Amino acid sequence: MAAVVLLCLALTACGGNASGNGSDGRPVVLTTFTVLADVARNVAGDKLQVESITKAGAEIHGYEPTPGDIRKAAQADLILDNGLNLEAWFGQFVEGLDVPHAVVSEGVEVMSIAEDSYQGKPNPHAWMSPVNVQIYVDNMVKAFSELDPQNAAAFEANGKAYKAKLQAVQDQMKAKLAAVPKNQRALVTCEGAFSYLTRDAGLDEVYIWAVNAEQQATPQQITEAIGYVRANKVPAVFCESTVSDAPMRQVVEATGAKFGGVLYVDSLSETDGPVPTYLDLIRHDSQLITAALSGAGS
Structure with missing residues (x-):
């Protein structure tokens, strides 16, 4: 540099x-x-x-x-x-x-x-x-x-x-996420990028790795995520748009939880994508999280 x-x-x-x-x-x-x-x-x-x-x-x-x-x-x-x-x-x-x-x-x-x-x-x-x-x-x-x-x-x-x-x-966002049932209010993601969102919305936050600078998940990190999802019967898990979702797919395979979809954090999409603006990003993420954790996601 x-x-x-x-x-x-x-x-x-x-x-x-x-x-x-x-x-x-x-x-x-x-x-x-x-x-x-x-x-x-x-x-x-x-x-x-x-x-x-x-x-x-x-x-x-x-x-x-x-x-x-x-x-x-x-x-x-x-x-x-x-x-x-x-x-x-x-x-x-x-x-x-x-x-x-x-x-x-x-x-x-x-x-x-x-x-x-x-x-x-x-x-x-x-x-x-x-x-x-x-x-x-x-x-x-x-x-x-x-x-x-x-x-x-x-x-x-x-x-x-x-x-x-x-x-x-x-x-x-808060109104949407308030609709998530109390026993399903856990956001499980690849990166620990949602601390501020989960704080605002009253959700628990769980992630595989803390920061994307070290995005190669270790077996221990994946095992811990699997254990949490199983113990808390988390219905859906997520990953972010800028990293591979392969580690989270292992969690899905091991637990039977659904893959709730791709969340946006570190980058917007292209103009013809789902989150061309910051306001769209928050709307998209909150809608996706609400639908998946409430059982309405695909």
Whole structure:
């Protein structure tokens, strides 16, 4: 990574974009992944050009930036990252770049990872609570207003309108998941990415591995998941879109639980897919979880 950054510095004189404009004349905001890009576009409106480093479907934890990514970052006016150790590669990525960046999770009430080698470290998936994303929005409004002061009022208005949508989706999610029977209120997934969602909805969370950076499930992890599903008669289990569901399929085969479907966390889908926006992601996941745990899933 350091070598790639040095190469970029040598070839492109990496630094803040002197013009302060993107290809269409607007300042450029670069985010680390697609979920942040969608939220940022809602706050920016038509005043800023927002792009994501990673593409739809990419796994964010262990992403390896390309020289092209670094050249793009060097020409940005602002970079947004999630923080909370989500982007393990980010520190080296911005090293040597004279581009301001903002951590959008700043101020979130952080939950800790409960086990594995990551025990005690922050769970980075804070955006899985729309309440937390309202804090993300506030941080974006502040960062955008500092970048482009003449449009600060527009960013404030956009942020307020989007926060209302976030609260509505949060309320809908809680109402949907409240329909899951009490004896079936356990969300079993591949990654421990749903701590904030399960906290908000009053579900128990169980997972095979804590963080996708170590997504090769061990026999012990799979055995523990099988034991939990059997002991608690969990009707359905799930996996995320950015990783292989093979380990969870072993749990299904061993327990007779249904595979409830593919949940989205670390990435949106393409525009013609099931979750082209963050609001769609929350709606999709809550609907899928409710249907599968209530016995209505396929």
